[in-house]
Amino acid sequence: MIVKKIAVIGTGYVGLVSGTCFAEAGNQVTCCDINQSKISNLLKGIMPIYEPGLKELVQTNVEKEQLHFTTEIEQAVRDAEVVYIAVGTPMSATGEADLTYVKEVAETIGRNLNGYKVIVTKSTVPVGTGKLVEGIVRNFAPKGQAFDIVSNPEFLREGAAIKDSMNMERAVIGATSDKAYEIIADLHKPFTSNIVKASVESAELIKYAANAFLATKISFINDIANICERVGADVTKVSEGIGLDSRIGRKFLQAGVGFGGSCFPKDTSALLHIAEDCGYDFNLIKAVMETNAGQRTQVVEKLLAPLGSLKGKTISVLGLAFKPDTDDVRFAPALDIIPQLKALGAQVKAFDPIAIPEAKKQLGSLCEYSEDLYETIKHTDACIVLTDWKEVKGLDLVKAKRLLKRPVMIDGRNLFDLDVMHDLGYTYLSMGRPAVYIEKVMVSHVI
Ligand SMILES: NC(=O)C1=CN([C@@H]2O[C@H](COP(=O)(O)OP(=O)(O)OC[C@H]3O[C@@H](n4cnc5c(N)ncnc54)[C@H](O)[C@@H]3O)[C@@H](O)[C@H]2O)C=CC1
Numbered sequence: 001m002i003v004k005k006i007a008v009i010g011t012g013y014v015g016l017v018s019g020t021c022f023a024e025a026g027n028q029v030t031c032c033d034i035n036q037s038k039i040s041n042l043l044k045g046i047m048p049i050y051e052p053g054l055k056e057l058v059q060t061n062v063e064k065e066q067l068h069f070t071t072e073i074e075q076a077v078r079d080a081e082v083v084y085i086a087v088g089t090p091m092s093a094t095g096e097a098d099l100t101y102v103k104e105v106a107e108t109i110g111r112n113l114n115g116y117k118v119i120v121t122k123s124t125v126p127v128g129t130g131k132l133v134e135g136i137v138r139n140f141a142p143k144g145q146a147f148d149i150v151s152n153p154e155f156l157r158e159g160a161a162i163k164d165s166m167n168m169e170r171a172v173i174g175a176t177s178d179k180a181y182e183i184i185a186d187l188h189k190p191f192t193s194n195i196v197k198a199s200v201e202s203a204e205l206i207k208y209a210a211n212a213f214l215a216t217k218i219s220f221i222n223d224i225a226n227i228c229e230r231v232g233a234d235v236t237k238v239s240e241g242i243g244l245d246s247r248i249g250r251k252f253l254q255a256g257v258g259f260g261g262s263c264f265p266k267d268t269s270a271l272l273h274i275a276e277d278c279g280y281d282f283n284l285i286k287a288v289m290e291t292n293a294g295q296r297t298q299v300v301e302k303l304l305a306p307l308g309s310l311k312g313k314t315i316s317v318l319g320l321a322f323k324p325d326t327d328d329v330r331f332a333p334a335l336d337i338i339p340q341l342k343a344l345g346a347q348v349k350a351f352d353p354i355a356i357p358e359a360k361k362q363l364g365s366l367c368e369y370s371e372d373l374y375e376t377i378k379h380t381d382a383c384i385v386l387t388d389w390k391e392v393k394g395l396d397l398v399k400a401k402r403l404l405k406r407p408v409m410i411d412g413r414n415l416f417d418l419d420v421m422h423d424l425g426y427t428y429l430s431m432g433r434p435a436v437y438i439e440k441v442m443v444s445h446v447i
């Protein structure tokens with residue numbers, strides 16, 4: 001690999017992780033952001049996100065002087081040979097990807113194009129954005145200045161971001177020239193030998209197709225789970241039984257409260273708009289989104305079955321992050337479910353080991369928060385599992401039952417064994433598995 005000078009614009013989950021990994025591979029990397037406090041914290045060694053292994057890897061590369069942080073984006077662009085765009089592309093009010101930040105950055109790059117550079121989009125962007133960026137850069141760049149555009153989408157998962165970036169299953173590179181393709185392919189040599197060379201448009205679509213396919217697997221198994229409940233089958237067995245067929249595979253077949261996070265909800269919605277824009281009615285993806293929304297409501301309905309009414313009841317919610325090992329709460333099930341519980345008259349106590357500060361920004365005083373699992377459960381009428389944190393998976397069920405006012409658990413992640421829950425005397429309703437019902441609890445507490 002030939003060492004490169006790289007500017008990464010946008011120092012969020014993706015920009016910070018990929019910038020750090022490029023530095024770890026020996027490149028000179030400057031991560032830039034418009035958020036002053038984020039950059040000044042990073043300069044003090046304070047990470048803006050929780051991601052296993054990130055802090056240490058940042059520290060090592062800062063010490064080696066291979067990783068730098070700045071708000072001086074213009075200078076970073078001028079100094080770089082390769083400029084990565086890693087800003088957010090959030091869901092707009094109408095459901096498509098909002099390209100405001102990408103366009104802003106393209107203009108900054110154009111204005112500071114002082115030589116040939118490869119401009120790479122890592123943000124998830126609709127098909128055609130490569131052309132849009134190219135047009136903006138050309139508009140603001142000195143006349144005749146050569147540059148290339150590359151689409152190099154990111155596939156990392158939060159919570160496993162460093163591992164995923166250092167050992168990519170594949171890299172996808174869509175470039176406007178062979179020269180640019182070779183430069184970006186060379187940068188990826190330390191991370192993977194599987195490189196998919198594509199057009200810019202195909203690379204852009206690969207990213208949405210990948211996320212939409214994974215989301216489809218989840219909604220598919222959730223639909224099967226809903227059938228399981230009606231016919232007395234167990235979705236975990238069905239999932240095992242189909243997943244062992246290597247053509248299907250076992251991954252992303254865990255039924256539950258539905259997918260959340262910053263990407264599947266926004267990317268399925270953006271793909272629907274991409275389809276609409278080219279005159280295609282993408283019914284499958286509409287159904288995927290609908291099923292996902294239904295999974296959230298189901299958890300609350302399951303709670304109402306044994307409790308009757310939530311008025312005057314206190315419910316403990318185990319998990320605020322959209323998945324374990326991250327503090328990200330974007331589109332997390334808890335953000336939908338806690339307001340529903342409140343609207344039905346319940347008091348809510350919420351546990352999370354990491355994500356409370358982020359959740360508070362969204363939920364404010366809607367619930368009480370605690371990093372202590374058992375304090376959260378204590379004296380509540382029922383508990384709901386929303387995130388499969390290792391602390392929740394390892395819950396001492398005997399102790400939890402003693403602390404609960406009523407032994408009622410709604411498990412949105414199918415964490416516990418049905419026989420164990422039965423033997424312990426829980427009313428235990430999970431997703432797509434037979435209900436464990438303690439008749440006594442049911443009858444005595446219905447209001
Ligand atoms: N979070 C994830 O796991 C993954 C995200 N992606 C995609 O990567 C992109 C970035 O996502 P995240 O890192 O999660 O977003 P994020 O919101 O964590 O970070 C984006 C950063 O860009 C900065 N920014 C915005 N405008 C800027 C500008 N004009 N100049 C400099 N910085 C600017 C923001 O201050 C913020 O720090 C999105 O398109 C997302 O869909 C792709 C794969 C995984």
Ligand SMILES: O=C(O)[C@H]1O[C@H](OP(=O)(O)OP(=O)(O)OC[C@H]2O[C@@H](n3ccc(=O)[nH]c3=O)[C@H](O)[C@@H]2O)[C@H](O)[C@@H](O)[C@@H]1O
Pocket residue numbers: 124154155156157158159211214218251252253254255256257258259260261262263264322323
């Ligand atoms: O584009 C992105 O941002 C990223 O989106 C996902 O990564 P991430 O959102 O971090 O998390 P996942 O592990 O994919 O989980 C997404 C959601 O699906 C849920 N899920 C996952 C798997 C499963 O079997 N069932 C299920 O409900 C999780 O609980 C979570 O809420 C993709 O896995 C990454 O490849 C992609 O880069």
